[in-house]
Amino acid sequence: MNFFSVLRKELTEQWRTKRFLIVAAVLAAFGLTSPLLAKFTPELLKSIPDMPAGLAEMIPAPTVADAVGQYVKNMSQFGILLAVLMSMGAVAQEKERGTAAMMLAHPVSRLDFLMAKFAALAVAFAVSLAVAALGCWYYTLLLFEPLAWGPFLALNGLMLLVFLVYIAVTLLCSTLARTQGAAAGLAFAGLVLVAGVGSLPRVGEYFPGRLFEWGMVLALGGGDPAWPAFWVSLGMIAAALAAAWLVFRRQEV
Amino acid sequence: MELSEIQQYLPFLIPVIVIELALMIAALVDLLKREETRGPKWAWLLVIVLVNFIGPIVYFVIGRKDE
Secondary structure, X not given: OOHXXXXXXXXXXXXXXXXXXXXXXXXXXXXXXXXXXXXXHHHHHHOOOOOOHXXXXXXXXXXXXXXXXXXXXXXXXXXHHHHHXXXXXXXXXXXXXXXXXXHHHOOOOHHHHHHHHHHHHHHHHHHHHHXXXXXXXXXXXXXXXXOOHHHHHHHHHHHHHHHHHHHHHHHHHHHHOOOHHHHHHHHHHHHHHHHHHHOOXXXXXXXXXXXXXXXXXXXXXXXXXXXXXXXXXXXXXXXXXXXXXXXXXXXXX | OOHHHHHHOHHHHHHHHHHHHHHHHHHHHHXXXXXXXXXXXXXXXXXXXXXXXXXXXXXXXXXXXXX
C-alpha cells in the first residue's frame, strides 16, 4: 500500500463518517450568512422600537468591508474549531480501536500513514472552504458589490493555510496522546496558547492569526502583507508533521 | 428599511435552510441505522430535530459510538 491508496481509504472514511459533510455544511452556511448578517444587523438594530432617535442615525450603513469582516471572523472561529475537532481523533482513535496496528500490518510506512491523514483533512477543508468562498462571493455581489476575485481567492488561500497549521498541530497532539480525549485536551490547550501568544503586540506579527488580517485587507483592495507570519505558518506545519512522524515512528501501536 | 423590504430578501435564506435540512436528515438517517449511541437514542432525536444546526453536529461529533 502506498500513500495514494491510504489517502483514498482516508477520504472514503471521511465521507462515510459524515465528517466531510460537517465541515462543508458549517463553512458553507457561514459563507452564505456572513454577508447577510452584515447587511441586516444594522437594519435589525434600527428596527428596535425603543431605540433613541439620535442613536439610530449613528449606526452606519453596512459596506462590503463589513461583509468581508464578518466572513473572516466566522471562518477564523469556526474553521479553527472544526480543524481541531476533525483532526483530534486522526491517530489517537485508531490507536484506541486497534485499527492502526491492523493498518500498519500492511506494508504501509508510518510516514505515508501520517501524511495521508494530513492530506485527507487538507482536501476536506480546501473543498469546503471553496464552497464557502463561492457562497460568500456571490451573496456579497448580490447584497453589496462585486469583490475582485483574485484578492478574495488570496484571502481564502491564507485562511486555508491557517487551518492547515491547526490541523498539523492537532495531528501531532493526536499522535502524542493515547486516547482521543487526551488528544482533544492537548490540542485545545495548544490552541489557547497559540491564540494567546498570537494576540500579543509585536509577537503577533509572526503568528498564523495575523494572516486573517492580511487576507481581509487584501480582499478589500489594500496591502499590509505579513510575510513573516506566512513563513512561520509554513514552518509550523512542517515542524508539527515532522515531530509527529518522529514520535509515531518509535511508538508502540 | 421597511419590513416589506426585508421580506424581499428572504429567498436568500433558502440555501441556508437547505444546508440545515441536509445536515438534519443525514444525522437522523445515521441515528436510525445505528444500534447504540452514547446516551439514549430518543434524547439524540430531540437534540437533532430541535436544536438548529448545532444539534446534528453535536450528534455527529459526540453522539456516535464506534461500531
